[in-house]
Amino acid sequence: MSVGVLGAGAFGTALAIVLAGAGRPVTLWAREGADEMQAARENARRLPGPRFPEGLRATGDLSEAAAAGTLLLAVPMQRLRPLAERHAAALADRPLVACCKGVELGTTLGPAGVLAEVVPEAPRAVLTGPSFAADIAAGLPTALTLACAEPDLGARLQAQLSTPTLRLYRTEDVTGAELGGALKNVIAIACGAAMGAGLGASARAALMTRGFAEMNRMAQALGAAPATLAGLSGFGDLVLTCTSEGSRNYRFGMGLAESRAQGTEAAETVEGAATARAAAERARRLGVEMPITEAVVAVLDGRMALNEAMETLLARPLREE
Ligand SMILES: NC(=O)C1=CN([C@@H]2O[C@H](COP(=O)(O)OP(=O)(O)OC[C@H]3O[C@@H](n4cnc5c(N)ncnc54)[C@H](O)[C@@H]3O)[C@@H](O)[C@H]2O)C=CC1
Numbered sequence: 001m002s003v004g005v006l007g008a009g010a011f012g013t014a015l016a017i018v019l020a021g022a023g024r025p026v027t028l029w030a031r032e033g034a035d036e037m038q039a040a041r042e043n044a045r046r047l048p049g050p051r052f053p054e055g056l057r058a059t060g061d062l063s064e065a066a067a068a069g070t071l072l073l074a075v076p077m078q079r080l081r082p083l084a085e086r087h088a089a090a091l092a093d094r095p096l097v098a099c100c101k102g103v104e105l106g107t108t109l110g111p112a113g114v115l116a117e118v119v120p121e122a123p124r125a126v127l128t129g130p131s132f133a134a135d136i137a138a139g140l141p142t143a144l145t146l147a148c149a150e151p152d153l154g155a156r157l158q159a160q161l162s163t164p165t166l167r168l169y170r171t172e173d174v175t176g177a178e179l180g181g182a183l184k185n186v187i188a189i190a191c192g193a194a195m196g197a198g199l200g201a202s203a204r205a206a207l208m209t210r211g212f213a214e215m216n217r218m219a220q221a222l223g224a225a226p227a228t229l230a231g232l233s234g235f236g237d238l239v240l241t242c243t244s245e246g247s248r249n250y251r252f253g254m255g256l257a258e259s260r261a262q263g264t265e266a267a268e269t270v271e272g273a274a275t276a277r278a279a280a281e282r283a284r285r286l287g288v289e290m291p292i293t294e295a296v297v298a299v300l301d302g303r304m305a306l307n308e309a310m311e312t313l314l315a316r317p318l319r320e321e
């Protein structure tokens with residue numbers, strides 16, 4: 001079965017490389033620079049280094065990629081709706097696998113919810129979990145979650161998108177999988193900030209653990225299963241993103257501590273910034289407490305300095321774990 005990847009950022013390119021390397025015919029659609037990629041057999045801008053396998057073709061013509069049997073949508077979360085709206089007719093009749101991690105500003109929907117609104121007739125799934133694009137493209141072992149509410153389609157996609165190095169686990173809990181992937185980025189910003197401010201690895205462990213607690217509170221309020229949050233898409237990705245400078249969200253947090261990024265958005269994709277605002281908004285409406293997320297939003301909006309945000313978290317009433 002052929003695969004079309006829409007969005008030639010680091011992640012889309014890495015998925016295209018690993019799938020083509022495993023023998024699937026893959027067409028990678030890039031909004032710009034497709035001809036250069038196709039000629040150089042490399043995405044020098046977003047994922048320099050890994051070479052395109054023979055079965056991978058880059059194109060600037062979306063209809064070529066959209067003709068594939070399964071489509072992976074690998075654009076940043078806030079770009080998913082504009083992309084899907086613009087190309088709704090081409091996306092309407094085949095399985096769509098959203099590969100973005102985040103919560104949409106305004107609607108507070110995740111990727112599956114956005115696709116359900118824009119292309120309701122298309123069967124949909126979400127691919128998420130702990131993986132750096134560079135690791136996937138290098139053929140290093142990686143395990144991800146394929147979330148699909150329809151078990152038969154989920155099983156088909158799991159088989160189609162797994163390779164010898166990219167191992168997919170399946171769940172029907174789409175809400176849990178996408179919230180885990182979205183909310184861990186917010187906690188990664190907080191952890192990066194704590195480490196950048198020199199607060200130490202013990203403080204980071206506390207933020208990760210209490211962050212995981214608030215991820216769980218939000219996810220359960222929205223009907224997700226705790227087991228999903230404890231899996232690759234939640235706990236797994238939280239660990240990766242909060243402990244590695246390979247993460248853009250973590251590095252962005254470190255930049256906040258060094259006042260390099262305070263009150264500004266990063267030049268590269270940092271999903272946790274918009275997601276923090278969208279998740280905080282949703283949590284307030286649900287009456288769910290998310291103090292770390294609120295602190296991240298306060299710092300991003302310039303309402304609090306980082307040290308004030310940390311003090312606010314430390315001054316919260318003592319309570320049972
Ligand atoms: N980079 C990574 O290691 C991983 C990224 N992800 C997720 O994948 C998603 C995409 O991230 P990256 O690929 O890393 O971002 P990136 O910053 O490398 O690239 C984003 C790409 O999206 C394209 N784009 C933006 N708006 C578009 C539009 N309207 N139409 C077409 N293309 C558009 C840009 O041209 C760019 O090529 C994010 O949600 C991220 O959280 C998930 C797992 C790993």
Ligand SMILES: O=C(CO)COP(=O)(O)O
Binds near residue numbers: 131185246248271
């Ligand atoms: O989602 C990721 C790892 O699973 C990538 O993290 P960043 O977007 O922070 O780089």
